[in-house]
Amino acid sequence: MRGKFITLEGQDGAGKSTNLSVIEQTLLKAGKPVLVTREPGGTQLGEKIRELVLNSDDSQFGDTAELLLIFAARAEHIESVIEPALKNGTWVLCDRFTDATYAYQGGGRGIDQSRIKTLENFVQNGLHPDLTFLLDVPVEVGNQRAGQRSDPDRFEMQENEFKNGVRNCYLNRSKAEPSRFKIIDASEELDIVKQSIEIALKAYLKTT
Structure with a gap:
C-alpha cells in the first residue's frame, strides 16, 4: 500500500522545526513508517541548492533563477527520495513543499502563479500532499521569534510587505483546498499548538 x-x-x-517532531512521533506511535525530509534539500543536490538559495545575497541571482533552482531541487527530491519511499509504503513528512513556492516566490516575490503552476505540473507529475499542516502566525509575532535566532537567512531578512504576501498566499491556498489543509494557530502557547496538531493528525489517521 502506498504511503501518505x-x-x-x-x-x-x-x-x-519544533512541531515537525510532534507529527513524526504521532505517526510513529500509530505504527506508521516515517521518512522526514525537507525542502529545499533532502538530497545532496538539494542541500547544496538550499545553501545557495537561503544564504546568498539577493543581488547574486534574480527571482526567476531562484524559482528554477527550487524546482531543480524538488525534481531530484521527488525522484530520488519522496516517490521511492511512498511506493514502498512509507509515510513521507516534508518540511515545506510546493505550497511554500507559491507563498514565497509567488506571494512574496510576486512571480505569476501560472508560471509556478507550469513548473509544478512538469516536475511533480501529479504528486501532491495528502495532508498539509499550516502553522499560521501574524508577521509581527514571526519576526519577534525569528529575531531571537542567530544568522537569519535571506528570507527572514525580507521586509514585512514580502512576509505579509507570503502569509496571505498561504491562507488563500488553504481556503482553496480546505480538505487538504489543517490550519494551526501558531501564535498560541507551544503546548496548545502541539495539542492542536495531535488532534488534527489523529482525526486524519482515523480516515486512512
Missing part, C-alpha cells in the same frame, strides 16, 4: 505524503508549512517564526 504529509507536509508542514508556515512563515518564518511559526515554529515548524
Whole structure:
C-alpha cells in the first residue's frame, strides 16, 4: 500500500522545526513508517541548492533563477527520495513543499502563479500532499521569534510587505483546498499548538 505524503508549512517564526517532531512521533506511535525530509534539500543536490538559495545575497541571482533552482531541487527530491519511499509504503513528512513556492516566490516575490503552476505540473507529475499542516502566525509575532535566532537567512531578512504576501498566499491556498489543509494557530502557547496538531493528525489517521 502506498504511503501518505504529509507536509508542514508556515512563515518564518511559526515554529515548524519544533512541531515537525510532534507529527513524526504521532505517526510513529500509530505504527506508521516515517521518512522526514525537507525542502529545499533532502538530497545532496538539494542541500547544496538550499545553501545557495537561503544564504546568498539577493543581488547574486534574480527571482526567476531562484524559482528554477527550487524546482531543480524538488525534481531530484521527488525522484530520488519522496516517490521511492511512498511506493514502498512509507509515510513521507516534508518540511515545506510546493505550497511554500507559491507563498514565497509567488506571494512574496510576486512571480505569476501560472508560471509556478507550469513548473509544478512538469516536475511533480501529479504528486501532491495528502495532508498539509499550516502553522499560521501574524508577521509581527514571526519576526519577534525569528529575531531571537542567530544568522537569519535571506528570507527572514525580507521586509514585512514580502512576509505579509507570503502569509496571505498561504491562507488563500488553504481556503482553496480546505480538505487538504489543517490550519494551526501558531501564535498560541507551544503546548496548545502541539495539542492542536495531535488532534488534527489523529482525526486524519482515523480516515486512512
